[in-house]
Amino acid sequence: MAGRLAKDDLGPRAAELVLAACRGQTALERALGGVPAGEEPPRERTDGPGQGIFVSEIRVRGFRGIGPEVRLPLAPGPGLTVVTGRNGSGKSSFAEAAELALTGYNARWTRARHDVWRQGWRNLHNRDAAIALELVQAGRADKTTIRRRWAPDDDLAQGEWTQDDGPFDAGRWHDALETYRPFLPYSELGTVLDAQPEDLYEALHRLLGLEAITEAQQALAEHRKRLAETVARPYDRRERVRAELAASADERARRAAELLGSDAPDLDAIADLALGADVGSGTSLLHQVVDLSLPPDDEVGRARETLDLALGAVTVVATDNAQDSLRCSEILKLAIQLLESGGNQDCPVCRRGRLDALWRAKAKERAEHLAQAAAELHGAADRLDVAVAATRALCQPPPDVLLDAQDMLDTTTVLQAWQAWEACLCIDDPVRLRAEFFDRHAELAAAVDQLKTVAREQIDRHDLVWRPMAIALFEWHSQAQQALADAEVLADVTEAENWIRKTAATLRTERIAPFAKESQRIWQRLRQQSNVDLGAVRLGGARNVELDVSVDGVSNSALAVMSQGELHSLGLALFLPRAMVDESPFRFVVVDDPVQAMDPSKVDGLAQVLADVGLTRQVVVFTHDERLVEALRRLRLTATVWEVCRGEESVVRVRMSDDPVGRCLNDARAMRVDEDLPGALKGELVASCCRAALEAAAHARFRRARLGSGMPHAEVERVLECALTTRQKLALAVLGDVAESAKLLPHLDDVVGAWAVDLLQSCRVGGDAGDLDVLIRDTELLAGWLQR
Numbered sequence: 108m109a110g111r112l113a114k115d116d117l118g119p120r121a122a123e124l125v126l127a128a129c130r131g132q133t134a135l136e137r138a139l140g141g142v143p144a145g146e147e148p149p150r151e152r153t154d155g156p157g158q159g160i161f162v163s164e165i166r167v168r169g170f171r172g173i174g175p176e177v178r179l180p181l182a183p184g185p186g187l188t189v190v191t192g193r194n195g196s197g198k199s200s201f202a203e204a205a206e207l208a209l210t211g212y213n214a215r216w217t218r219a220r221h222d223v224w225r226q227g228w229r230n231l232h233n234r235d236a237a238i239a240l241e242l243v244q245a246g247r248a249d250k251t252t253i254r255r256r257w258a259p260d261d262d263l264a265q266g267e268w269t270q271d272d273g274p275f276d277a278g279r280w281h282d283a284l285e286t287y288r289p290f291l292p293y294s295e296l297g298t299v300l301d302a303q304p305e306d307l308y309e310a311l312h313r314l315l316g317l318e319a320i321t322e323a324q325q326a327l328a329e330h331r332k333r334l335a336e337t338v339a340r341p342y343d344r345r346e347r348v349r350a351e352l353a354a355s356a357d358e359r360a361r362r363a364a365e366l367l368g369s370d371a372p373d374l375d376a377i378a379d380l381a382l383g384a385d386v387g388s389g390t391s392l393l394h395q396v397v398d399l400s401l402p403p404d405d406e407v408g409r410a411r412e413t414l415d416l417a418l419g420a421v422t423v424v425a426t427d428n429a430q431d432s433l434r435c436s437e438i439l440k441l442a443i444q445l446l447e448s449g450g451n452q453d454c455p456v457c458r459r460g461r462l463d464a465l466w467r468a469k470a471k472e473r474a475e476h477l478a479q480a481a482a483e484l485h486g487a488a489d490r491l492d493v494a495v496a497a498t499r500a501l502c503q504p505p506p507d508v509l510l511d512a513q514d515m516l517d518t519t520t521v522l523q524a525w526q527a528w529e530a531c532l533c534i535d536d537p538v539r540l541r542a543e544f545f546d547r548h549a550e551l552a553a554a555v556d557q558l559k560t561v562a563r564e565q566i567d568r569h570d571l572v573w574r575p576m577a578i579a580l581f582e583w584h585s586q587a588q589q590a591l592a593d594a595e596v597l598a599d600v601t602e603a604e605n606w607i608r609k610t611a612a613t614l615r616t617e618r619i620a621p622f623a624k625e626s627q628r629i630w631q632r633l634r635q636q637s638n639v640d641l642g643a644v645r646l647g648g649a650r651n652v653e654l655d656v657s658v659d660g661v662s663n664s665a666l667a668v669m670s671q672g673e674l675h676s677l678g679l680a681l682f683l684p685r686a687m688v689d690e691s692p693f694r695f696v697v698v699d700d701p702v703q704a705m706d707p708s709k710v711d712g713l714a715q716v717l718a719d720v721g722l723t724r725q726v727v728v729f730t731h732d733e734r735l736v737e738a739l740r741r742l743r744l745t746a747t748v749w750e751v752c753r754g755e756e757s758v759v760r761v762r763m764s765d766d767p768v769g770r771c772l773n774d775a776r777a778m779r780v781d782e783d784l785p786g787a788l789k790g791e792l793v794a795s796c797c798r799a800a801l802e803a804a805a806h807a808r809f810r811r812a813r814l815g816s817g818m819p820h821a822e823v824e825r826v827l828e829c830a831l832t833t834r835q836k837l838a839l840a841v842l843g844d845v846a847e848s849a850k851l852l853p854h855l856d857d858v859v860g861a862w863a864v865d866l867l868q869s870c871r872v873g874g875d876a877g878d879l880d881v882l883i884r885d886t887e888l889l890a891g892w893l894q895r
Contacts, residue, residue, distance in 0.1 A: 111610055121602035128323035128603070135326050139596060155692055156280050159245030161725045162205065162695050169236035171200035171228060174757030176237070182747065183243040185694070187721035189736055190729045192751035197759040201751075202699040202729045204238040206290040208253045211268070211277060213292070232757040234259045236266075245694070287691035291682050293700035317618070320611050327604040334597040341587040345372075348583050357573050363580050374587055381581035392515060393569070395508040396562040399555055401548070402501040410498045411545050417494035418537060420487040436477030439470045495537050498544055502532055515565065521558045524551040615646045625684040632719075633676035633712040641677065672705040679713070683720055695725035702732040707820030714738040718745065733767075740766050741811050768807075768890045771800035772883060779879050793879050797886040798833050798870045804890040805840035812843075833870065840893060863889050 112122045127138035161183035168176035172195060179201045181188055192198040207213050229236050236257040243250050253275060257266035268275040345367055353364035363380050366372050402410075445455070446462045454460040505525040509518040528547040534540040623644035630641040642655030654677075679701060686696045698717075702710055714735060720726050728735070739746045750764035764770060775796035778789055806827060813823045830836040830845050838848040841855070855863040866885040869877060 115606065117606055118599065118602055120599040121606065124327065124599060124603040125323070125607055128326050128607070129319055132326055135323075135330070139330065139600075155283050157244050158692050160693050160695065161243050161245070162240065162697075162727065163243050163250060164239075164241040165201045165205050166237075166239040166241070167200055167204045168238070169230045169233035170204055170238050171230060172197035172753060172757060173200045173759045174230050174233040175759075177759045177761055179749065179751075179761050181725070181727060183725065185721060185723055185725055187717050187726045187739075187744070187746040188728070188749065189739065189746055190727065190749045190751060191733065191736055191764060192731060192753070194731050196731070196751045196753045197757075198729050198731070198751040199699055200759075202290075202292065202697055202727075205240050205697055206292070208238050208240040208255050209280065210284055210288075210290070228263050229257070230757050283692050287686060287688065287693055289686050289691075289693040289696050291679070291686075291696070291698045291701075293703060317611065317614060320607065320614065324604065324607045324611055327600055327607060331597065331600045331604050334593045334600060337586070337593045338590045338597055341583055341590050344583060344586070348579055352576055352580070355572060355576060357569055357576070359573055360576050363576070367583075372587070374584060374591075377580060377584050377587075381577050381584055383577070392508060392512045393562045393566045395506075396512055396516060396518075397559050397566065399506065399508070399559065401503075401552055401555060407501060407545070407548060410494075410501055411541075414491075414494040414498050414537070414541050417487070417491035418541060421491050423487070436474045439474035439477070443467055443470055443474065491537055495540060498540065499532055501548075502529055502544070504529055512562075516558065516561060518558060521551070521554045524554045527551075619644060619646055622684050622688075625687070626680045629683055629716050630677065630680040632716045633680060633709055634673075637673055637676075637709070639673055641680065644681075672709055675701060675703065675705060676709055676713070679716070683716070687720065687724060694723075695727065696720065697727045697729075699729045700731070701728065702730050702735050707734060707824055710734045711738045711742065711814075711820070714742055714744055718742075721746070736764070737767075737807070737810070741807060741814070766807075767803035768800045768894070771796045771803060772887055772890075775800070775879075775883050775886070779883065790879060793882060794870050797866075797882055800886050800890050801867075801870065801893070802833055802836050804893040805836040808840040808893050809836075809843075812840075834867065837867075837893075859889065859892060863892075 112125060117125070124135065124138055127134040162181050163183040164181060165179045166176060167173045167179075177197075179190065190198050190201065203213050237254065239252055239254045241250055241252050252271055254269050255266055256269075257263075268277075270276065349364050349367040352360040352367065355361070359380055363377060366377050366380070442454075442462065446452070446467050451461070451463040454462055460466070505522055509522045509525070512518055524547070528544075528551045531540060531544040531547060534543065626644055627641055634640075638658055640657050642657065643653075644655075645653040679698070683696070686693070701713060705713065710732075717726050717728060718739070730736075736746075736748055738744075739748075748764040750762050750770075752760045752762070754760070775793045778784060778792045778796065781789065784792065809827065810823055813826075814820065826839065826845075827836075830839045832848075834851055835845050835848050838851040839845050842850060852864050852867070855867075862885055866882070866889055869882050870886070
């Protein structure tokens with residue numbers, strides 16, 4: 108991923124987010140939060156089940172159609188094994204047991220519409236249920252045995268599930284089984300395409316190892332959606348909030364509506380409004396009225412006390428002759444200066460008194476007394492001036508808000524009281540000032556308090572309407588702020604998501620190419636004479652698998668044009684490459700009943716495909732259709748064939764199966780030595796087995812010759828159905844025509860010998876066949892000649 112990023116022109120922030128998303132959800136959240144990328148601990152990986160796993164044996168007891176325990180031995184290595192048996196023989200019980208032992212469930216039961224499939228898992232004749240799957244791993248000598256055991260009263264989901272001597276660790280096997288599932292039951296073959304589209308997509312997606320990049324893409328998409336919602340939310344909501352504000356008579360609401368109507372709303376101004384800051388009009392005037400202030404009561408009290416003290420002091424020292432005393436004191440001071448400068452002398456004013464030392468002492472004392480009285484008067488006067496100035500300083504002019512708020516409040520009383528208080532500044536008489544100033548102040552204070560009460564009531568009424576609008580406005584403001592912060596992050600996340608989506612599509616195309624090529628190759632082998640062609644296989648962007656299917660060169664839907672047999676073949680073409688990838692730990696593939704609904708030509712293609720897969724994988728196929736085994740033998744493809752037979756009380760036997768001729772001859776020999784059979788019945792039964800052997804050899808010869816010459820499978824089978832007797836079947840194989848039955852015996856006498864003619868006669872008469880050992884021997888010889 109880092110290498111691809113280096114080659115692309117991607118922003119550094121977006122590239123960082125891509126790498127963080129690939130490391131996991133926690134790393135992506137840290138990167139989005141601005142936390143520097145640190146060393147991420149490696150993702151924990153659970154130990155898988157190992158590599159090169161083959162199946163060496165399946166053991167079943169008391170499960171499905173199998174009563175007493177029976178084992179199905181399998182060669183643990185590459186090769187094709189076919190397990191045959193008629194319907195109800197118990198062969199599919201082995202396939203279901205293997206899948207259940209390893210995965211814990213069975214696809215057939217999971218998709219079953221009726222509970223009878225899930226409830227009828229325990230055998231009716233043996234309640235002691237147990238299954239075991241024995242596995243070997245390439246390069247290791249020891250074996251692994253996975254067992255499921257159930258007590259008589261256990262449900263299917265209960266019981267004991269073990270691996271060797273310990274509990275089965277399902278988690279260790281889970282990822283490998285989900286990605287490289289080696290089981291394909293019949294119930295899944297026809298539903299590979301008509302199941303949920305994402306099921307096949309998920310299966311192939313895991314196979315291609317794209318989980319990490321897909322999870323990264325999903326994580327980025329989730330964050331992009333969340334950020335886009337955050338960025339869009341305030342703009343989606345803005346008009347609704349603005350309309351609600353504009354409909355209000357509140358000045359703050361109208362101002363907020365104006366701000367929201369702007370292309371780029373002023374978020375700071377909106378925050379001020381929402382949080383109650385002044386906006387210069389409207390309810391702010393009411394708040395200004397509430398905030399009106401007069402001089403504090405303690406300050407007014409001190410001013411009044413100071414003024415009272417100053418007035419009292421002036422009253423005490425102020426007399427009518429206070430000024431005369433001051434002037435007299437000045438005259439005495441001048442006379443004393445005259446005495447001191449001129450010596451004793453007569454009074455210069457009256458000429459009767461004498462200015463001498465005695466007079467001087469008395470005059471000086473008198474002058475000092477008069478000067479002190481004058482000084483006290485001046486001091487009291489100065490203090491009174493200060494007190495008057497301090498009192499006047501308390502007075503303030505009426506505030507403008509009393510005029511501005513007149514449209515909202517009746518401020519007349521307060522305004523008049525304030526103006527009357529202000530008029531005290533013009534009073535010069537301190538005593539009058541004292542009498543009026545403080546009384547007018549008290550009246551003003553009472554009027555202001557009353558006005559404030561009315562203003563608060565109006566504010567409360569306004570706030571009752573404004574508060575929810577303010578809350579809504581602040582919520583929008585918070586969303587808008589977050590949107591601004593997230594918008595830049597959204598651009599980076601979107602860029603990262605677009606890049607990783609494009610890269611994921613490229614990787615899907617690159618990685619699915621070899622898989623699609625192998626599916627096309629397998630389909631070409633399976634299609635045989637079908638006019639349906641399979642083109643490209645792609646993983647679509649809508650989490651589905653896109654198949655280019657065409658009929659005679661015209662594109663169409665697979666479900667619309669394919670028969671059930673063709674759908675089965677296409678299901679195999681999609682399943683087998685998935686199970687065959689080198690990364691899979693499983694080197695075995697178990698396929699149940701793939702032949703159903705296939706026409707004969709496709710059976711030949713299936714035989715070839717399975718044989719090819721068997722060159723590198725252990726392929727185990729369960730089928731009741733003898734056509735697959737016949738095709739393998741006719742095409743001389745190597746395969747091990749096991750036959751499953753079910754008797755009374757659910758007793759199941761597994762035996763190695765020869766070709767049909769050998770099987771019939773073995774049955775004839777077994778009956779020949781059976782002492783419990785009466786002689787006549789024994790002869791008839793042996794003769795019947797010999798006829799069956801010759802007919803099987805004749806069928807094989809005719810199919811090999813006609814199919815080899817290019818005759819269609821359907822035509823070959825139609826001709827075989829026309830041959831009803833043993834002689835007609837041999838005539839068809841030897842002479843090529845049912846109508847030539849009369850010429851068969853002369854031809855055999857001439858080409859093979861008279862013994863061949865005698866053999867056919869002995870097989871026909873049954874109980875009068877003579878020496879049964881000779882009959883069996885000659886049948887084997889003639890069958891061998893037919894098969895050459």
